Amino acid sequence: MAEAGVKGRPEIGVVIPVYNEADNIEGLVRRLVPVLERVAASFEVVFVDDGSRDGTMAALRQANAADPRLTAVSFSRNFGKEIAIAAGLDHCEADAVVIMDADLQHPPEVIEAFVAKWREGFKNVYGQRNDRINESAMRRMFARNFYKMFAMFGETPLPEGAGDFRLLDRQAVLALRAMGERARFSKALYAWIGFKSVGVPFDVAERASGVSKFDIGKLTRFALDGLMSFSTLPLMVWTYVGMIVSIIALGMALTFMVQTLVYGVDVPGYASLIVSVTFLGGIQLLSLGVLGEYIGRIFAEVKRRPLYLVAERLGAPDEKDHAPLPTRHDRRV
Ligand code: UDP
């Protein structure tokens, strides 16, 4: 366990990304605060408003006025959940930080078990979903296949059923802050940093109100980001495909040569010609597309734009948070 409460640092911090969750904040706070009061000597909650367009900020302002331990960082626009989590970790200075969703799908009561494990000395305590009964059949299938692919191609093994709901020791938080990548697939980043880890099983609840913010398009992008930032296999595989196709082509050339020598010139062959031309064309475009995906990501990284822009900080505990537009980049130089 880290040195508890150094320089007035809260013992437990909670980071909650929120995007159009106005109706959920009050209920969440009502269930979360008693749990935190029970398990922690002191705590802070950092909501990250990911550019919400409903009354989320008003609800957060109200929460902060009623209880100054509830603070918020508000983005200048929607940057996505992964980046909201990164910002939350940047702004949370507690000895241990819990990450959870705002829609009460992650039951706050589980935090008690997380903290118990942390006190035993675990630095990376992840919630492990018992099953996905609350998700649609299509989403379940999508998730299953993604994890299968990630296990095959990914360079970092992911623990079964582990998501964003977890507790990280300050040491692990500092490790995550040091990662400046733009395409953030936090599920795998949590696994990549290592540290003494343990899973705590929990049941995913129904969303308290509103609908999921992830549609199939967002999920596909997310899955591609995940695979590509943790695997270079899609790049390498073309070497082997190219090799195999060349060997086949060589074999065909030899057969044709022998055929021509033995039976003379044979003009028909239109079908095989077209098939091989389109087949090769297809493979070439596909491999170019894969290259493009990686180059696009490299482009996004080399621009070194800030990961997010803060429009407002509610209940900031110290002056540095009032600096105009703090960025991850600034923090690293
Ligand atoms: N979220 C966010 N930015 C987004 C989308 C979602 O901060 O662009 C937050 C959302 O408010 C919630 C959490 O991420 O607290 C999980 O989102 P959601 O419940 O929609 O996802 P699901 O549970 O379906 O995976």
Ligand code: MG
């Ligand atoms: Mg949800």
